[in-house]
Amino acid sequence: MNEGEINQSPCITRLPDDPLYVIFEKLENNCDRESFGLTCHRFLDIQNLSFRCLNLGYVAHSFRTRVKTDPFILDKLLNRFKQLESLSLTNCYELSDSDLTILENYGFKLRSLYLSFCPRVTDISLNSVASGCRLLSIISLSNCSITDSGLETLTKSCKSLVEVNLAWCLSITDHGIQSLIQNCRQLKALKISWCNKIVGVGFQGCSAALAYLQVDCCAIDPMGISKILSGGGLEYLSLCNLNKCPRGHGLGAIGSGFAANLKILDLKMCTSVTDDVIISISKGCPLLQEWNLSFCDEIGYPGWESIGLYSDDLKTLHVNKCVKLCDRGLLALGNGCKRLSMLYMTECRLVTRYGIRIFKSLRADVEISKKVVSTIYPYC
Template identity: 45%
Template sequence: MGNLDHSTSIMDLPDDCLLHVFNSFEGLQNRDRESFGLTCRRWLQIQNIGRKSLHIHSSFTLLRFQAKTDDDPSFELLRKLLKRFRCLNSLCLSSSTELEDSYLTQLEFLGSPLKTLKLDCCFKITDKGLSFVAAQCASLTRVGLSHSKITDVGLETLAKSCRSLQVVNLSYCAVTDIGIGSLMKECRQLRHVMITYCKGITGTGFRGCSATLSIIEADSCMLEPEGISEIVSGGGLEYLDVSSLSWCRLGDGLGGIGSGFASRLRVLNLRMCHLATNESIIAIAKHCPALQEWSLARCRGISLSGWKAIALHCHKLEVLHVSHCRGFRDDGLQAIREGCKQLSILYMLRCSHVSSLALELFKLHRQKVQIKEEDSLCKLPRH
């Protein structure tokens, strides 16, 4: 019998087999992983397929200013990168201030569904660019659009196409309750929405929000009492930041948080809500039994009855912020000392009406509680 050549080369192995080899290098340093593709063209192809995330950031801005021709090198850069890495799950173009709507047409080169797209601080992106995203990236679950020029029109287009959205950052955008309403209607898997400094939002757009919505960051918005009630109406909220509500146009309005729909709320940031009253604080303390961290820093209108309600009803409270609270006095500190049995940290900076004696008594009776002279922010839970 003649000799048969049973030799097998790398070209005979399927992509999924070689991809398994490449993925086994995840524990190595980035330099070693990058060297993988230098072996041969086939290994380079596998490396390109195996890449799941791409972070370009401000490269486009730098290229635009360095260009010496009429051609747009940054447009070509994006085209080449997306044609090379066709299996991306995540694409970050944040802080590319020269990124224009037309660049986003290049998303068509992606061969696999993109899950995460970050366009934060891309100042030139408008509704037109968002329509390109909606057309090419229907499987998006996370999108960052802060500081862009999008409006309700673009947000509605995105919501209708990308119904699997879970995390949306709209901070500093010119969107209103109309756009938020479209998002709540179309995207029933939403978990985290950021609308910081969206001055056109009163909160009413959250009407009918899904129970999956667990995190809302609404710092410095123009929220109204009805809007605050709608924000918690889904019943699944665990983290709520409505700090800096000094602009609230119709009185306190915070009582809606204590209406009974926020029973799962664990972190509540009311920092600088100058219009907060004892009535709303009492309602929240009674009807938010799961609270673990509560910031009332720089809230001016809370007095003894409010502090007593927190001490009496907040049995799971671990972290309390009272820095710069004018109404936090010796009797308020005594109430917290006698209640809040799970308290572990008390942020207390510049509470000028608390005496040294009251503070020492607190330390004596609650030795496990750390008193920090800081004006700290609430911690955002990780996904």
């Protein structure tokens, strides 16, 4: 074979970029993809430009440690993987505002950004994110040192946010929530647990798109409850350990019609919830599939009876340490709740072995578990 024939011979490296991208995407395991990138410089470029997700927080999660970030290395990685759509820096404990200024240049294609447990991240970082990451749809800022001002700046630029995690952001108030609610009308999921300066009034005028809301251990008051429900689209609501609604005052609004789409309701440790509240919710939330009432001390027979009568779609019920649940109330649940399949029940001192035996004879299809579930997650 002469030199001219060699130069004209078929070679995969002469293919244009598009089919090479297709070939790379067809590779099913990481080993094959790494081998592809080691073939030549051009193939390495194809590999780098096909990289969509970078998780630097994975090391911390795997080895239960805090990750130290090197700004130089982070800059190199973001310069190499220019098509990144998801970046996780969770648990990068020493990550600082100056480290994140590079997002102004490299974050233009990011859709998801995870900065949870990065306590040195402040409003200055949110300015960088707002400047460089305008396509963001998901951001996690749990345990970051941000304020209403930074959140307002972020939401004015990143209006396509659909999932936001602000848990343990202790300086966030209803003013910041109002900015988020008004600027991001596509917002679907929000976590604000342990934000103890939020009372709920910032949810006034929230969109019907808001479907998943976790507000555990906040200072939500009766007025705040009504504002939270005002959008009418909630399917998942967690209000664990609510202590600003004496005798459940305000919680009855959940059954007033604004939460008719609710499928999961977590009221664990809402110790002042009364029978009237349970009756209202049972009647007003016909689609409810999972309900956590663990540690709710004040629910008596009328409450359990109403659940049996009206919660036709209920599949899972948590009643751990409900001290007023008795054999009669358990039987009322058994006679109703035709779709019930899982009952989490332990330390209900008025429920006897005889009562459990009668329940099981009526409802052999229901599994009884002594497990205490700490968090209920939305159904996918």
